[in-house]
Amino acid sequence: MSTNTFAVVIPLYNKEHYIARAITSVMAQTRPVDEIIIVDDASTDSSIDKVARFQDPRIRLLRRTDPQQRGLPATRNVGIRSARSRWIALLDADDSWREDFIEEIEKLLTRASDRTGMLFTGWENIWSSGVTRDPYSASRDQLGFTQLNFDSFVSTWLRLGSCPVMCSGVVLRRDMVIEAGLFQERCRRGEDKEMWLRLLYIADALASPRICSSYYRSIPGQMQQSITTHVRHCVCATLEDLITQSSGKRRRLLMRLFNHEVLEYARAVHQRERVSPEIYRGFFVSIDPYRYFILLSLSYVPVPIQQLIRRFVLWTSGVIGIPRRGTGSQFR
Structure with missing residues (x-):
């Protein structure tokens, strides 16, 4: 494998209206x-038919046919394992890149070391009501490229109130992803955040604030529309493992991140049900x-009062440090 070879892995499930946009980008x-x-x-x-219209020798279409084993983690892992390139770019079938995404990634590579396992750029959120910028790139707009180790990554995550990385704006070093254990197929959602934590425990990241990808937030059937009220976010178990391995400042950072992610998940639970x-x-x-106390109230108070809590407490970023809608919360 040469140093600067890139594969893009695009998971596809019933995205007939969007996959052509992703491939074209x-x-x-x-x-x-x-x-x-x-x-x-x-x-x-007809997603497969849409793909077949593109005649490009670089395209390989792989098919998983067992409907009982569907899921983004397993689908991404198939693509990563089959790739021959050193670097794996991820792109969801309903998102897109700007034309300079890989070019910007190559600029980041000029700063890379042997420990660099993740490269990422800024992105824009495309809502039905407008466009917003991700909070990390907005906070680094005039500061250029940034190197992040595990602790600074977690600190940044907590400071912003949302994960700095989005799947369709990241490139991963293939051998390090495999060493970290690939995406956890047990995860029903949140497999991206869980992966970032395990990868950056053994590697560093380089980031550019340049907006190079688009995250379409109002697509029917997205994962954030199917949050369950009875299953913990899969990042919890990984954080618990990392906490037991850590001490001092790092341990407290991870405990804070655990709490933050739990509340973020509870915040997104459908308002007609109580939180388990x-x-x-x-x-x-x-x-x-x-x-x-807020979590307890979401479990035991009547649902109409829960709705008031969500409206007047959980959405108030100045009170408990949670970003308002549109600032980058990622339950994908």
Whole structure:
């Protein structure tokens, strides 16, 4: 494998209206990728037909046909394992890149070291009501490229109130992703955040504030529309493992991140149901007693009052440090 070879892995499941946009954005890159790997996850619409219209020797269409084993983590892993390139760019089928995404990634590579395992850029959120910028790139707009180790990554995550990385704006070093254990196929959602934590535990990241990708937030069938009220966010178990391995400042950072992600997940639960205590099992009450009180109220008070809590408390970023809608919360 040469140093600067790039594969893009595009998971595909019933995105017939969007997949052409994603592929077109890849083919328009000013620095072309070397492989385009599309992994279909037993689609039942005409997504495959849309892919077949593109005649490009770099495209490989892989198909997973077992409808009982669908899921983004497994689909991404198929693409990563099959890639021959050193660097793996991720792109969801309903998102797109700007034409200079890979070019900007190559600029980041000029600063890379042997420990660099992640490269990422800024992105724009495309809502039905308008466009917003991700909070990390907005906070670094005039500061250029940034190197992040594990602790600074977690600190930045907490400072912003949202993860600095979005799947369709990241490039990963293939051998390091494999060493970290690939995406966890047990995850029903949040597999991206869980992966970033494990990867950056053994590697560093380089980031550019330049906006180079678009995250379309109002697509029917997205994962954030199917949050369950009875299952913990899959990042919780990983954070618990990392906490047991850590001490001092790092341990407290991870405990704070655990609490933050638990409350973010509870905040996104459908308003017609109560939050199951299972969601916040393991919450570090001594660090955030006020947030714990909010979680208890979401479990035990009547649903109409819960709706008031969400409206007047959970959406108030100045009170408990949670970003308002549109600032980058990522339940994908």
